[in-house]
Amino acid sequence: MSVEKMKMVNIIGTMDLLENVAKQVVLFNGLHPVNAMNEIDTTDFTVSATEDNLEKIIDLNYVRPYVHERDYAPVEAHIKRILEIVSLDRNFPVQEEELILNYEELLDKIVRIDGKFEEIYKKLLDKKEAQEKVKLFLNNISYFKDIDVPLQEIKNLRNFHVGVYKLTLESSHKLKINYENIPSMVKKVYKAKDYRVVIIITPKMLKNESDRILNSLNLETVEMPWQYEGTPIEIQEKLKQEFNELQREILELEAQMKKIYEENKQEINILNVSLKLQLKTSELKDYAACTNEFFYLCGWVPEDEIGSLNEKLNSFGNKIIVLSKEPSKMTNKTITPPTRLKNNSIVRPFEVMVNMYGTPSYDETDPTLFLGISYMIIFGAMFGDVGQGLVFLIAGLFLKYKMRRVNLGGILARLGISSAIFGFLYGSVFGFEDVIPAAFIRPMENIQDVLILAVVFGCMLLIVGFIFSLLNNFKRKDIKNGVFGKDGVNGLLFYILLLYFAYSKVLGIDTFKTSIWIVLFISMLMIMVFKEPLSNLIKGIRPLYSESKSDYFIEGGFGVLETLLGMFSNTISFIRVGAFALNHVGLFIAFSSLANMMNSEAGSILMYILGNIIIIGLEGLIVFIQGLRLEYYELFSKYYEGGGIEFQPIKLNNSKSLINENI
Structure with missing residues (x-):
């Protein structure tokens, strides 16, 4: 429900340790690399001026980007050939202590294993090529089957x-x-x-x-x-015999290779992951800077994991220096910390929907919790049905656990649960409204109430959106937009008062005179127009305007018009939540009418099934898109920028204790 705090970590050591240090950082799985040359050029890369560090400080004057000397292409070719032959067994995970860290040893073992397959593999390729030739001949000779x-x-x-x-x-x-x-x-x-x-x-x-x-x-x-x-018929028989003989030989060769793999599969898995470690280490070293004597690595690490990184590098003792600094204490503000979201399991799948719009900035409030809860309510309200919701739930669980589509499956399952809950509220099971009683309301029998509730719900979401906008602006210390802007304190008060004014007029509640309301609204709109000079006046910034006054006021005038239209359209847009709730019922009524027109009971049942399939597939997709539109255009546009950098650490996999070959 928040953005994890980051720290900039600088690692300094002698060149002979670079390979091993980089490997341990990769195995740590939690460092987002930064180009060390860019960091060294700022005043944020500092080493305390002690006698022990004097040599490193002097050496910084001769720093240069790290250049690779090792070519991994040959060893990659060997392991690629092995993996083309066999499928790795996921039941054989590789422990960290089993990894081969020495490159020369790794290369020798990969070449040795590849040699066990090489001769058989070449024979297999020759046999398969010959079989394809025979298959081609069999096809072509069939053109002549009538020629004797x-x-x-x-x-x-x-x-x-x-x-x-x-x-x-x-x-x-x-x-x-x-x-x-x-x-x-x-x-x-x-x-x-x-x-x-x-x-x-x-x-x-x-x-x-x-x-x-x-x-x-x-x-x-x-x-x-x-x-x-x-004759063609005789040749066809010869070719079939040859094809079958080649197939038998191919199966024998494949059995031999399978036997070799079974005898060496754990070692193959270890070699595969060890090579991936070498390649990831090489990728990390691309970010390094070095001199003749020392190397310099930089990157972002979550604050909670700094201790784990230090433990990982403890084996090097005082041979390396590890420094960390908070973003707020860095002088170079152009280096932006990456963003890693930290949410509970209920809304975590919705992080992918947030990132589709844009990754939150490091100093921006994470909207995942709000999006997750509001989107589930919006979808459920538009697609409320117990049976169809359970179908979504089952489909989501299947995608998550069988297809390994964790995010999509997780979202679909949660939307299914929400749909089923609203189905109980609406009293709808696979479209039938006479199976269970409605716990709250039947949309088709209360059309006006449903549409009003949708708009009221939209107003509540928009007010929460204003609050998120306030939080983000206050984090950025943006007085102009946070206090005086259309999405700040002034805009929030304007929207709430405008809603109350409309509510009082509709219900005939006595409040201030209309003239007072008009003066109040105009005053608040004028504050929006003068937001820049007012904020600059408070901050003591001169000049008060960043552009000519005429251009500023023309732009401000159109801004006021845009604000009024935007608030109206944002509010009315949520009427679609009620409209789709009605549409959901109406579409089933249409299929129900077609089912009643069928001449047989079987035909009616098939029509009901077809109707539910179309509603779940087609309308479900439309509702999904419409809900996403409300989140993005009506809410995110109000408070969310999404201009951050996603936290992408150099890593082998997501596990800290176990490294699986399926990386």
């Missing part, structure tokens, strides 16, 4: 060239038109819906002239098994 002449007799004509070709219907038509111009005998041997196969026999002395004409028809050569003896 030995194939070699056709091919071995002394003075003639024989070719078999496939051509499109268009090319076939052109060929017919040009028969008299082609010095060849053309015979159709196979006819399909969209192509033809022909055999063309040409005197060898006229082949060049024939080819000149035939090439314009874009003929596709059909490769025939001319080397086989016998």
Whole structure:
């Protein structure tokens, strides 16, 4: 429900330790790297001037970006070939202590394992290639199944060239038109819906002239098994036997490879993850700066995990220096801390919807909790049905636990629960409203009440949106927008008073005279217009205007008009929540009418099932999009910027204690 606090961490050590330090940082799984050269250029990268650190301070004058000297392409090629042969077993996780940290040792073991597969794998590829060739021949010889002449007799004509070709219907038509111009005998041997196969026999002395004409028809050569003896039927039988024999040999070779893998699968998993560690280490070193003697690594680490990082690097003792600094104490404000959201399990899946709009800035209030709760209510209100909600719940659980789509499945399951709850409130089960009583209201019987409740609910959400805007502006110490702006204190008071004024007029409640209300509203709008000079006056900033007064007031005038229209449209937009609740019922009524028109009970049942499928699929998608629109355009646009940087640490996986091969 908040943005995790970050600290900038600087790590300094001798060059001979860079490889091992970087590996431990990768295994830590929690450092978001920053280019060390950029950090060193600021006054935020500081080392205390003690006698022990003197050499490091002097060395900073000769700093340069780190340049790789190791080529990982050969070892990647070896492991890639192994992984093409086998599928890693997820039941064999790799413990951190099993990892091979020494590159030379890792390379030797990967080459050795690859060597066990290499000879068999080459044979397997040859057999598969031969099998594909036989499969092609089997397909092509089938064109000649009605010809009872030995194939070699056709091919071995002394003075003639024989070719078999496939051509499109268009090319076939052109060929017919040009028969008299082609010095060849053309015979159709196979006819399909969209192509033809022909055999063309040409005197060898006229082949060049024939080819000149035939090439314009874009003929596709059909490769025939001319080397086989016998009629097409006899050759087909030989090819089938050869195909089956090759299949048997392929299965034997695959069994041999599987046996080798079973004997070495744990080692293969270890080698795979160890190589990934090497590659991630190399990626981290890309951010490093170095001199002849020392290296410098920088990155952001969550404040709560600084202790874990220090424990990870304790083995290096005083051979390295680890410094940390809070963002508020950094002088370089252009280096923005990344954002990692911290939410409870109920709303955590909705983080992906927040990030779709934009990652929250480090100093911005995390809107996930508000979005999660409000979106579930909006969706449930628009799509309230017990049965259809349970379908969404089951689909969400399936996506989460079977398809491993944790976020999508989690969102769908929660929306299903909300839909089912509102289904009880509406008294609706798969569209039928006579199965259970309505605990609150039946939309179709209380249309006006439903629409009014939708607008009231929208007003409540907009007021919460104002509050979020206030929090964000106060965090940024933005007096102009936080106090005087349309989404600040002044805007919030204006909106609440405007709602109360409309409410009192509709219900005939006596309040201030209308003239007083008008003066009050105009005064508040004028404060919005003068927000910049007022804030600058309070801060003591001169000049009061950042642009010419005429331009400022023209822009401010249009801003007032936009504010009034925006508040009205934002409020009225929430009427769609009630409208879709009515539409949900109305759509089922339509399918129910069609079901009643069926001549059989089975037809009626099928129509009810079809109706529910369409409602769940089509209307469910529309409601999902409409709810998202309300969140983004009516609420987020009021208080949320989403201009942050997502926290992306260099890591192997999400687990700190166990490293799975499926990274």
